[in-house]
Amino acid sequence: MKNRTGFRALLVGIVLIFANSFWMMRASIWGAGYPTTVSLFYNVILILFLLTCANLLLLKYFNKAALNRAELLLVYAMLSISSAVGGLDMIQVLIPLIGGVMRLATPENEWESLFAKYIPDWIAVKDKKVLKAYDLGESTLYSAEHLHSWLIPILVWAGFIFVLLFVMVCINSLLRRQWTEGEKLSYPIIQLPSELTKPGFLRNNLLWLGFAIAGGIDLINGLHFLYPVVPGIGGRLYDIGPYFTEKPFNAIGWTPVALFPYAVGMAFFIPLDLSFSCWFFYLFWKGERIFSSILGLRNLPNFPYIDQQSSGAYLGLLVIALWSSRRYLGQVCKKIFKNDGTVSDADEPMKYRTALAGIIGGMIILVLFCRQAGMSIWVAVTFFLLYFALSTAITRMRSELGSPVHDLHFSGPDMILTTALNPRRFTPNDLTIMSFFHFFNRAYRSHPMPHQLEAFKLAERSSMNNKRLLWALLIAAGFGILISSWAYLDAAYRYGGKTGYTWRPFSRLERWLSNPSSADYPATAAIFVGFLTTIFLYGMRTRFFWWSFHAAGFAVSSSWSMNLFWSSILISWLIKLIILKYGGVNLHRKVIPFFLGLILGEFVVG
Numbered sequence: 218m219k220n221r222t223g224f225r226a227l228l229v230g231i232v233l234i235f236a237n238s239f240w241m242m243r244a245s246i247w248g249a250g251y252p253t254t255v256s257l258f259y260n261v262i263l264i265l266f267l268l269t270c271a272n273l274l275l276l277k278y279f280n281k282a283a284l285n286r287a288e289l290l291l292v293y294a295m296l297s298i299s300s301a302v303g304g305l306d307m308i309q310v311l312i313p314l315i316g317g318v319m320r321l322a323t324p325e326n327e328w329e330s331l332f333a334k335y336i337p338d339w340i341a342v343k344d345k346k347v348l349k350a351y352d353l354g355e356s357t358l359y360s361a362e363h364l365h366s367w368l369i370p371i372l373v374w375a376g377f378i379f380v381l382l383f384v385m386v387c388i389n390s391l392l393r394r395q396w397t398e399g400e401k402l403s404y405p406i407i408q409l410p411s412e413l414t415k416p417g418f419l420r421n422n423l424l425w426l427g428f429a430i431a432g433g434i435d436l437i438n439g440l441h442f443l444y445p446v447v448p449g450i451g452g453r454l455y456d457i458g459p460y461f462t463e464k465p466f467n468a469i470g471w472t473p474v475a476l477f478p479y480a481v482g483m484a485f486f487i488p489l490d491l492s493f494s495c496w497f498f499y500l501f502w503k504g505e506r507i508f509s510s511i512l513g514l515r516n517l518p519n520f521p522y523i524d525q526q527s528s529g530a531y532l533g534l535l536v537i538a539l540w541s542s543r544r545y546l547g548q549v550c551k552k553i554f555k556n557d558g559t560v561s562d563a564d565e566p567m568k569y570r571t572a573l574a575g576i577i578g579g580m581i582i583l584v585l586f587c588r589q590a591g592m593s594i595w596v597a598v599t600f601f602l603l604y605f606a607l608s609t610a611i612t613r614m615r616s617e618l619g620s621p622v623h624d625l626h627f628s629g630p631d632m633i634l635t636t637a638l639n640p641r642r643f644t645p646n647d648l649t650i651m652s653f654f655h656f657f658n659r660a661y662r663s664h665p666m667p668h669q670l671e672a673f674k675l676a677e678r679s680s681m682n683n684k685r686l687l688w689a690l691l692i693a694a695g696f697g698i699l700i701s702s703w704a705y706l707d708a709a710y711r712y713g714g715k716t717g718y719t720w721r722p723f724s725r726l727e728r729w730l731s732n733p734s735s736a737d738y739p740a741t742a743a744i745f746v747g748f749l750t751t752i753f754l755y756g757m758r759t760r761f762f763w764w765s766f767h768a769a770g771f772a773v774s775s776s777w778s779m780n781l782f783w784s785s786i787l788i789s790w791l792i793k794l795i796i797l798k799y800g801g802v803n804l805h806r807k808v809i810p811f812f813l814g815l816i817l818g819e820f821v822v823g
Contacts, residue, residue: 226288227689230295233264234696237296238303242704245309246712253304253663254778255621256406257483259820261296262413266821268292269413287681289414291689294672298690299697302378304663308701310718311378311656312709315341315370317719320348328723331730335649337590339373342366351706354713358706367706375698377586381657382694384579385666386687388609390565390572393673395545396538396616404674405486405619406667409813411678423807427814431478432822451476454781468510469503474784479823482815483621484782484789489797491618492790494770499783502775522743523775525636528607528628529747530772535610536748537755537768566673566687591646596634600651603630604658608666610772615667616674618769621786622662622778629658633744639736640729648729655722662778665694747772 237260244250252260268289275283284292302308318341322328333343342348347366350356358364396402412418434450441449454473461467484492505521514520539546551557553569562569580601587597607630611623631651640648669690676686709715728734754768773779796805 223288226284226291227295227692229268229284229288230292230689230693231696233268233292233296234299234693235700237261237264238299238697238700239704241300241303242309242701242708245305245705246708246714251305253300253306254624255662256615256619256623256667257409257621257816257820258297258300258304258663259479259823261293261300262409262817262820264296265289265293265410265413266817269419273419286414286416287676287679290410290672290675290679291681291686293410293414294668294675294686295689295693297668297672298382298665298693299701301663301665301668302382302694302697303701303704306660306663307378307657307665308698308705309715310659311374312702312705313715313718314653314656314722315374316348316351316714317716318723319343319345320352320716321719321723326727328727332645332649332723332726335591335646339369340590340653342370351709351714352716354709354711356710358703358710363710371699371702371706375695375702377583378657378698379691379694380579380582380586382665382669383691384576384583384605385608386566386669386690387572387575387579388605389612389666389670389673390567390687391546391549391569391576392542392609393565393670394560395542396613396670397674397677399545400541402616403486403488403619404616404671405483405488406615407671407675408486408809409816411675412810412813413817414679418810421810424810424814424817427478427482427811428818428821429814431482431815431818433818434478435819435823465507465510468506470506471780472503473780475781476788477782477785477819478815479819480621480782480785481789481792482812482819483619484786485793485809485812487619487786487789488617489790489793490765491767491770492786492793493765494767495618495620495774495779496783496787496790497766498771498774499779501771517739519740522740524626524628524632525740525743526747526750527625527772527775528633529744529749530751530768530775531607531610531614531625531628532744533748533751533755534614534768534772535606537751538610538613564683566683587650590650591644592650593644593647596643596647596651599634600630600654603633607661608664611661611664612667612670614769614773616670618767618773620769620773621782622776623664623773624660624662624776624778626660626777629661631655631658635729636737637741637744640733641735643729645730648726652722652726656718659718659721 241252241260252258272283272289318328318336319333322333336343344362344366347363350363356363358367418424437447438449438451440447454475456471456473458469458472461469484495487495502523505523509521545560548557548560549569552560552562553573567575580598583601584594584597587600588594607625611625614620615623631654634651635643643651672686672690673683675681676683706714751768751771754766754771757764758767774783793805796808
């Protein structure tokens with residue numbers, strides 16, 4: 218039986234999107250916090266916790282006004298999507314890009330003469346007076362001149378982002394049943410919101426013990442920050458790299474060790490072989506650096522090409538996922554083209570035919586956008602095929618692994634294309650528009666697509682209607698894009714906006730146009746090495762049950778953010794191993810609330 222998810226839950230979600238986006242953009246401008254840099258957004262968990270507590274009071278005194286579990290999770294899903302689009306890897310980079318490119322153009326860097334002519338007026342703000350007020354602050358967004366300059370670019374990019382998310386949800390609609398019901402992936406990231414909305418969960422003593430430990434550590438560290446005489450407890454990065462002073466071991470580089478209670482809690486829900494693979498392959502990447510130093514290859518630029526290997530590894534994950542789903546996808550194709558009844562799409566977010574039409578239609582719109590902006594059609598098609606391939610791979614990895622982070626910095630389609638084909642193969646328009654796409658390819662920490670699929674998994678657990686959830690996600694995306702854009706600009710004109718995110722893509726564009734390099738064959742080979750390594754790990758795992766090295770762990774462990782979390786994952790893996798070895802599955806189930814409390818305590822108090 219499906220739980221009701223009425224208009225009031227949608228209304229609550231929209232109101233909270235407004236408040237959440239307003240706070241996120243203020244925090245971003247002030248440098249006060251970036252909640253979307255980890256897989257589970259702490260701002261959304263905090264809101265869900267407060268909403269759940271308020272709902273308990275309503276259940277006691279105004280029962281009819283209380284939200285049911287499905288409605289609470291609907292609000293959570295809406296907030297997750299709006300936070301993803303307003304996060305550090307989308308809106309918070311987009312606006313500095315479309316404003317900063319002309320603000321940072323000077324006679325010295327010659328950006329204006331070099332590539333300004335390739336930037337259409339409708340995708341960027343070019344009025345220097347408007348941009349000066351944006352950069353310096355102490356002004357207001359609400360003047361005719363400022364509003365007129367920003368309105369068209371914001372609406373154009375808002376439409377672009379919405380189409381991106383629509384294609385993602387269409388892909389998720391095709392794959393949801395196989396990954397959720399067929400392969401029964403564990404979806405570790407959603408354990409806390411799923412349990413938090415269950416009746417009686419907040420009465421568990423182990424939950425509050427974990428909450429007190431994590432929250433207490435954060436309180437003490439907060440006092441230590443304000444009053445240094447108070448001793449701190451962890452919460453810092455201890456770099457062990459400086460202890461390795463002799464060659465070849467000094468090639469290990471920055472290797473921080475830290476303990477974050479919420480990361481220990483999140484990693485506890487990762488399958489044991491996957492958490493082992495995360496920290497093992499993190500050390501493996503360090504070993505690659507040492508080995509390259511032994512061979513004298515450290516002088517090669519970017520060797521051992523870890524970013525490129527990561528891209529190949531994620532593409533390998535996609536191939537593995539599609540291969541594992543081949544029978545199901547064959548049934549879906551029969552349903553689409555022959556209306557075969559082997560697989561039903563009655564309970565899916567959308568009909569399979571609609572989903573396929575949405576993917577094709579969305580791709581056409583994105584390519585037409587690029588063509589209108591000046592990009593070649595073949596470049597646009599290739600770019601978005603690679604982008605959605607990486608997006609699907611990240612979604613699959615997270616549904617199975619539940620990694621606390623998956624940033625994949627600077628490893629997107631722009632890197633793959635210019636590495637394999639070299640910048641000379643592209644027109645200046647191609648490279649310029651590709652540079653604007655930096656805002657959703659700089660990193661993939663707050664990628665919206667995994668949140669969409671996790672929302673559908675939460676719908677299954679709470680007997681929520683998938684079709685209603687789909688509409689809620691699309692509404693959340695639309696409101697999230699527009700409200701986040703407004704909130705960021707409002708804060709920027711008051712306190713001074715950011716332009717720093719502009720330097721990397723447009724300095725790179727300057728190099729591409731002024732001094733284009735040839736194809737980087739070693740880096741291209743590294744993409745294939747990462748791809749083939751992933752396929753090898755998958756093959757070994759399917760043939761030998763004792764094989765503990767997981768392809769998903771290989772892919773995600775190379776991310777920059779894994780530097781911060783590998784030691785927490787190692788500790789969590791060791792704790793879980795001991796619990797399962799000496800206490801079995803029963804003890805494992807009993808201590809789950811404690812580890813959820815570690816996450817909740819740090820997110821609420823910290």
